[in-house]
Amino acid sequence: MNLYELYDFAVDQGIDVDWYTMPFAKSFSIFIPSLDRRAIALDPWKFETVADEFTTLGHEVGHCMTYSFYNRWTACDVKKKHENRADKWEIEQFLPLDALEAAAHEGCTEVWDLAERFGVTEDLVRKAICWYKHGNLAVDQYL
Known part of the structure; x- marks a missing residue:
């Protein structure tokens, strides 16, 4: 899947994706209960590469697909749980084990070679390796 197809996928899933200039964030996703809608905001000026945009959008789509949302008052451990859930969804969609093998x-x-091949960031490749090899996303403990 390329970047344009990922945008289309999000829209096909009923997820609104909009671009905004944001002073403190590159992206975020929200659920609006009163409208039963999921939405993603991206700041296109903060992406350094197409792989960065793809990986960021994929992560936010992961939040929306798994309904892993939180707010600024959420406890840190709960935030991490939701972040991990979004990362795992993204890894399984865009870096499936059989494709990596x-x-x-x-x-x-090489991590950089895999990232280039799949059109994602090196950080996501490291997380995928950690997920498939160790069953968690604790990259700093293994790689």
Whole structure:
């Protein structure tokens, strides 16, 4: 899936995606209960690469697809749980284990090479490796 297809996927799932200039965030997702709507806001001026935009949008779509939302008063451990749920959804959608294994069999084994191949950031590749190898996203403990 490329960036344009990801935007289309979000819209097809009933998720509003809008661009805003935001002073303190690159992106966020929300659920509006009174309208039964999910929405994503992205600041397009904060993306350094297409892979950065794709990975950020994929993460926010993960929040929307798993209904993993929180607010500023939510406890830190609950926030982390929702962030992890969004990351896991994104990994399973865009870096499935069989695709990573196939890439490795073809000699694509470096993090930067995998990121380039799948059109995502190196950070997401590291999380995917950690998720599939260790069953968690604690990259700082393993990689």
